[in-house]
Amino acid sequence: MKLIKILIIFFIITTKSFALIEVDITRGNLNPLPIAVSPLFADKDSNKNFSEELKIDNVGEQISEVVENNLKRTGLFNPLERKAFLQNPDLAHLKPRFEDWTLIKAQALVTGQVKFDNGKLRVEFRLWDVLAAKEMIALAFTTVPNNWRRVGHIISDKIYERLTGEKGYFDTRIIYVAEQGPKTKRIKKLAIMDQDSFNTKYLTLGNELVLTPRFNPTNQMVTYLSYFKNLPRVYLLDIETGIQEVVGDFPGMTFAPRFSPDGKKIIMSFAKDGNSDIYTMNLESRIVERITNHPSIDTSPSYSPDGKYITFNSDRSGFQQIYVMKSDGSKVKRISFGKGLYGTPVWSPRGDLIAFTKLHKGKFYIGVMRTDGSGERLLTENYYQEAPSWSPNGRVLIFYRETKSNSKGEGFSAKLWSIDLTGYNERQVPTETDGSDPSWSSLLSN
Amino acid sequence: MISNKILKNIFLAFLLSFVLSACATQTKKVDSQMQGDVYTGTDTVEYLATGVPDRVFFATNESVLTTASRDTLRKQASWLRKNPDITVVLEGHADERGTREYNLALGERRANSAKDYLMTYGISSNRISVISYGKERPVDSGSNPLAWSKNRRSVTVKAN
Structure with missing residues (x-):
């Protein structure tokens, strides 16, 4: 669980030159950029040491595979087959023979090497523009060998950032609810995994029902709903120490928690006497503030990234709709006016959009709208899906989808899915068991 | 005309x-087994005592008690008056066709609407506690209107 510091020894981004390749991420990409990820080279001694320490062979190749898979999943890149590569990895890293790479139609090339250095993993990599025959990035850093997958994610982030002009989302984790068993007695546990579905760890044992986990801005804490002792309350969990505590002392159910963007407050719903309103609790001062006061159901609150506004859903109009208000609860304004019911609004990390779940004529949609409610765009339609969560760069949404069951309850499943903001690149996010309520962390290394 | x-x-x-x-x-x-979309059957119903059904059912997105529900709750109230030592938990539930967080609130609202009715028939609020399970604990795991109608419910459970 421990996030190990990554020591950046040097960091050079070579000067931008003219006419370098660029990837447009604002629309669905029908022509993903052909990129060759030459396996990171390791000399014999290093390989032997890594094999002993990590119990895996060819860690350099494995890191490159992490990179390839990350890039491939974006739908923006087309990593080329290694079999076709003509130049050896060590030579390519020193000085690529660009003709060889042009021949196999690569437009970008990633090269690098790993070394076993006093028990540490030292990695170097370069990104090349094949057509312009120019280096675009050169970067090296040192970390503990166990961190090798993260090395792959950090390299992927740097490549993505250099080629798209926006931050990546690979060195991140997903917290979600792992589900097992029949619908009527579903067992649910908190689970955390890398964004690429590796390194799954379970944070609770499944003795009590847990729902809706969400990271704090530094990704060390999680707030979620637990039915511990059959009292549904919002909890706080320190991922590293495993210490859990109940948030506040409310005489009834608290639910739908999220952190404020500065991580100092938890915003949530508190239900009493059939009425749910939105409250905040400051985690340092323990001061509780009531934000909404209305005899309707007010829930699923989410702050704008600057902390000045809150979006939430309420049925004060008679049906579940999305509202925006100032963070003190004033100036409440309804923003969803389309046909159907709207729920689970989540403010984009870029600040310009709100993602939501919509129910209309028996179908569920994940969509986005601007923060004034204009420009509604539905990204995906299904039998059941909800609870979008943004990638830290605001380009991808992760959510969960359930399938229909027959009268015996057979055929039911709950899975995590992701889709690009463009509405393209919809894909299942693999989990060891069924999964729901995903929440995307921010970038771990920054 | x-x-x-x-x-x-x-x-x-x-x-x-x-x-x-x-x-x-x-x-x-x-x-x-349904009137409108409110369940009126007895498949899932259990009994707190002879002739005292343990649960009431709701229409989609509603927490209003139907005539049949009020009838059931009056029977529960009279049973509670006869057994003054018994305390109960009202468990509110929703069907699977709604967002998780909203459904938690809806379950709480449904259980409270049953609680309010019991209170108007003289049952003290300190004998009744309320818990919402949202859509987490369906009785019928089917994905069809009849299954959903059975799951939109408030169940009175003996707590002691």
Whole structure:
């Protein structure tokens, strides 16, 4: 669980030159950029040491595979087959023979090497523009060998950032609810995994029902709903120490928690006497503030990234709709006016959009709208899906989808899915068991 | 005017009987267990005592008690008055066709609407606690309107 510091020894981004390749991420990409990820080279001694320490062979190749898979999943890149590569990895890293790479139609090339250095993993990599025959990035850093997958994610982030002009989302984790068993007695546990579905760890044992986990801005804490002792309350969990505590002392159910963007407050719903309103609790001062006061159901609150506004859903109009208000609860304004019911609004990390779940004529949609409610765009339609969560760069949404069951309850499943903001690149996010309520962390290394 | 209205009614009645007779027997069975979309059957119902059903059912997105629900709750209230030492938990539930967080609130609202009714029949609020399970604990795991109607419920459970 421990996030190990990554020591950046040097960091050079070579000067931008003219006419370098660029990837447009604002629309669905029908022509993903052909990129060759030459396996990171390791000399014999290093390989032997890594094999002993990590119990895996060819860690350099494995890191490159992490990179390839990350890039491939974006739908923006087309990593080329290694079999076709003509130049050896060590030579390519020193000085690529660009003709060889042009021949196999690569437009970008990633090269690098790993070394076993006093028990540490030292990695170097370069990104090349094949057509312009120019280096675009050169970067090296040192970390503990166990961190090798993260090395792959950090390299992927740097490549993505250099080629798209926006931050990546690979060195991140997903917290979600792992589900097992029949619908009527579903067992649910908190689970955390890398964004690429590796390194799954379970944070609770499944003795009590847990729902809706969400990271704090530094990704060390999680707030979620637990039915511990059959009292549904919002909890706080320190991922590293495993210490859990109940948030506040409310005489009834608290639910739908999220952190404020500065991580100092938890915003949530508190239900009493059939009425749910939105409250905040400051985690340092323990001061509780009531934000909404209305005899309707007010829930699923989410702050704008600057902390000045809150979006939430309420049925004060008679049906579940999305509202925006100032963070003190004033100036409440309804923003969803389309046909159907709207729920689970989540403010984009870029600040310009709100993602939501919509129910209309028996179908569920994940969509986005601007923060004034204009420009509604539905990204995906299904039998059941909800609870979008943004990638830290605001380009991808992760959510969960359930399938229909027959009268015996057979055929039911709950899975995590992701889709690009463009509405393209919809894909299942693999989990060891069924999964729901995903929440995307921010970038771990920054 | 009048004859027009009668004609229209006759036409509607004719149309309705035609539609009903056209339905398969299976559908009729389902219909007989639902009024609107509120469950009226007894498949899942358990009894707190003889003649005292443990649960009431709701329409989609609603927490309003139906006539049948009020009848059930009056029976529960009279049973509670006869057994003054018993305390109960009202468990509020929703069907699977709604977002998780909203459904938690909806379950709480449903259980409270049952609680309020018991209180108007003289049951002290300190004998009744409320918990919402949202859509987390369906009784029927099917994905069909009848299953959903059974799951939209408030169940009175003995707590001691």
